Amino acid sequence: MFGQEIQQLIFLLSRFPGLGPRSGRRLALHLLKKKETTLLPLIHTLQRAAEAVKVCSECGNLDTSPVCSICTSTKRDSKVLCVVEEISDLWALERSGEYHGRYFVLGGKLSAISGVKPEDLKIPFLVNKIKTSGITEVVLALNPTLEGQTTLYYIRECLENLPLKITGLAHGVPMGGELDYLDDATLTTAMMRRQVV
Ligand SMILES: [Zn+2]
Incomplete structure (x- = not known):
């Protein structure tokens, strides 16, 4: 035909x-x-x-320079690092406009079923980055799914005993919901009212 x-x-x-x-x-x-x-x-x-378009070597975002405009911006708070699963989550948080720190994109979530291990998500690199770059708060903005939360607890454990505030998005993010599908107001509130996890 x-x-x-x-x-x-x-x-x-x-x-x-x-x-x-x-x-x-x-x-x-x-x-x-x-x-x-x-x-x-x-x-x-x-x-x-x-x-x-290239992948940012620092955070995993996409941009036209090897290190993205968020990582190089002097207006962003370099002491706050927000960990997200996917670039779409980073873009969603940027749209909401409430967050002014930097990011780290895991590129997935831990999964025993799919065989996704910490190394696959560059978690050792992330932990080392947090330990060595003077970060004082880590926001674990992971999706409220089973695997998202498993990933959150795993990273939290890796960061235990470090002089850090570790927070997660506030309630209001529906269970099983993906950040990218939330309206900006909900996401803004979830970021503003982030809580220690
Ligand atoms: Zn970057």
Whole structure:
């Protein structure tokens, strides 16, 4: 029914998060019909993003410089470090605008079932960073899921006996909820009222 080029486009598009074959077909059709205004600018933007975007070596965020603008900003409080599971959580907290410290992105959560170990999440690197960079508060902004909380308790244990305040997001974050899906007001309140864990 379709040529190889169209088939491949549909296949790639349908593998994006939240999409499937049906939305892949719709999207492919949209791009091909509006080539000048959507497909060509998209190709250009993807190409530029692929060339320019890097993972920050300090926190795991994405930016166009090797160390991201949050890590290099002198306006941020370098003594407060917020640990999140995913970049989407960092972006959600930045949108809420309440947090002014720095971040560390784990890139996942501990999971016995999926075999995710502390080393896979750079937790030893994180602990060493906390010990050596004069941090006074660590905010463990992990999702209120079973694995998120397991990760929180594991990191808290690693930091035991250090002269640190260790806090977590306040209640109001629904159980099983992901930070990225919360409205900004809820997330702002959860950050403002963060509690010692
Ligand atoms: Zn960074």
